[in-house]
Amino acid sequence: MQIFVFFLLISVSYSYLHLDFKRIDTEQQLDDFTRSSPLNVVVFVDKQQCNDDNADKCRNEHQQLKQIRDLCTGDNIQFTLSMNSQLAEKQFNIHVSSPKLCFFRNGFPIIYSGENVDSIQEWLGEARQRLTHTLDDNTFEHDTQATSGSTTGDWFILFKKSNESNSLIPIWEGASIHFRNRAIFAYVNLDTNPNIQKRFHLFVTPTFILFKRGKMYRYEGTSWQQSAFVNFVERDYQQVKAETIPPESNSFSFSLGDAAKVIPMYFIVIPMICLVIVLLVLVFISGFNKKKKTTSERTPFQVKID
Numbered sequence: 001m002q003i004f005v006f007f008l009l010i011s012v013s014y015s016y017l018h019l020d021f022k023r024i025d026t027e028q029q030l031d032d033f034t035r036s037s038p039l040n041v042v043v044f045v046d047k048q049q050c051n052d053d054n055a056d057k058c059r060n061e062h063q064q065l066k067q068i069r070d071l072c073t074g075d076n077i078q079f080t081l082s083m084n085s086q087l088a089e090k091q092f093n094i095h096v097s098s099p100k101l102c103f104f105r106n107g108f109p110i111i112y113s114g115e116n117v118d119s120i121q122e123w124l125g126e127a128r129q130r131l132t133h134t135l136d137d138n139t140f141e142h143d144t145q146a147t148s149g150s151t152t153g154d155w156f157i158l159f160k161k162s163n164e165s166n167s168l169i170p171i172w173e174g175a176s177i178h179f180r181n182r183a184i185f186a187y188v189n190l191d192t193n194p195n196i197q198k199r200f201h202l203f204v205t206p207t208f209i210l211f212k213r214g215k216m217y218r219y220e221g222t223s224w225q226q227s228a229f230v231n232f233v234e235r236d237y238q239q240v241k242a243e244t245i246p247p248e249s250n251s252f253s254f255s256l257g258d259a260a261k262v263i264p265m266y267f268i269v270i271p272m273i274c275l276v277i278v279l280l281v282l283v284f285i286s287g288f289n290k291k292k293k294t295t296s297e298r299t300p301f302q303v304k305i306d
Contacts, residue, residue, distance in 0.1 A: 021065065021080070022081065023080060023083065024081075024082050024084075025087070027087060030042065030082070030087065030091065033078070034107055034109075035107065036078065037078050038106050039076065039077040039104070039128065040077065040079075041068070041072050041077055041080070041101060041104070041124075042080055042082055042102045043065060043079070043080075043082070044084075044085070044087075044088040044094055044102065045061070045081060046083075064117045065099065067117055068101065068117065071121045071124065072124070075121070075124055075125075075128075077103075077124065091166065091167065092109060092167055092170050093165075093170075094111065100112070102170065103127050105129070105130045106130065108130050108169060108173055109166075109169055109173065110173035110174050111170045112127075113174065113226075126177060127173075130173070131173075131180060131184075131185065132172065132173060132176045132184075132186060132187065133185070133187070134186065134187050134188075134189075135196075136188070136189075136192065136193050137193045137194070137195040140188070140193075140196055140248075141248045143186075144157075144186075146211045146214075147248060152184070153182075153183065154182070154210065154211065154212045155185075155210070156175075156183055156185050156208065156209075156210045156211075156229070156232075156233055157185075157186045157187070157188055157208070157209050157210075157211065158172055158186070158187050158206055158207075158208055159188045159190055159196070159197075159200070159206060159207040159208070159209065160187065160189065160190065160205050160206040161189065161191050161205050161206075162189055162192075163191075164205065164206060168206065168224060171224060171225065171226045172185055172187075175226050175230055178226075178230050179233060190202055195249050198249065199246050199248065200216075200246065208232075210237050212237065215242040215244070215245065216242070216243045216245050217237040217240050217243070219232050219237075219240075220240055221236075
């Protein structure tokens with residue numbers, strides 16, 4: 001009971017300390033907030049970190065949060081606070097050990113990985129423009145120029161399904177900023193783009209493929225950290241087998257594929273039909289000749305006259 005009261009007092013004191021901040025606590029509130037404007041910032045904080053032993057730290061944190069809020073207001077960015085650590089972990093794989101800033105640009109989140117509050121404004125300016133692209137069956141080849149030698153640059157593409165966790169998105173967005181003007185990061189939703197899925201044989205998701213100078217390299221690492229993706233694009237891709245990029249599928253190739261399946265059937269069915277017809281004709285001719293021969297050999301009628 002004493003322990004319960006202790007944590008209750010901590011929670012109340014921490015909530016009171018941050019009473020002057022707009023807060024969200026549920027997934028629905030988070031979804032509504034990120035849809036309310038093009039640019040939004042959510043700062044996740046851990047309310048259990050505040051107690052009598054580190055009250056000074058909490059007050060300092062409060063001042064930092066106010067500073068961040070003022071920066072967001074000056075840059076026309078909406079700001080809010082969340083103390084729901086489960087929400088941070090489930091949605092963005094954020095384990096809150098200190099305040100974590102999540103910046104949403106038209107719904108696409110990116111996590112601030114720095115430690116200095118003074119550098120946040122510069123980072124907000126860099127991250128304000130979303131650098132990732134969304135590709136589909138109609139735009140993939142036109143935008144990437146994959147089979148023509150990647151003339152538009154190197155592309156690192158995340159192939160995923162719509163029902164998969166979105167915790168990869170902030171990591172992917174962060175890596176895209178690291179490669180500004182050097183490599184392009186993109187998404188493909190395989191649920192709505194079956195041609196791309198067939199073309200690259202993507203049956204295990206999520207899948208990460210780097211398209212570089214007319215070749216493709218599949219990321220086979222087990223780590224989904226931003227640093228792992230950065231290292232793969234910069235050098236680690238050389239450690240995996242370079243694959244030939246399959247040609248783009250189109251209606252003509254699909255018709256040829258269908259024809260390839262149908263033609264062997266004709267080679268079997270049509271000769272069989274012809275054979276049956278020939279046999280029927282032969283049977284008919286044979287029966288006709290037999291009937292004719294029987295008629296011609298019949299003994300003529302003779303009349304005996306006494």
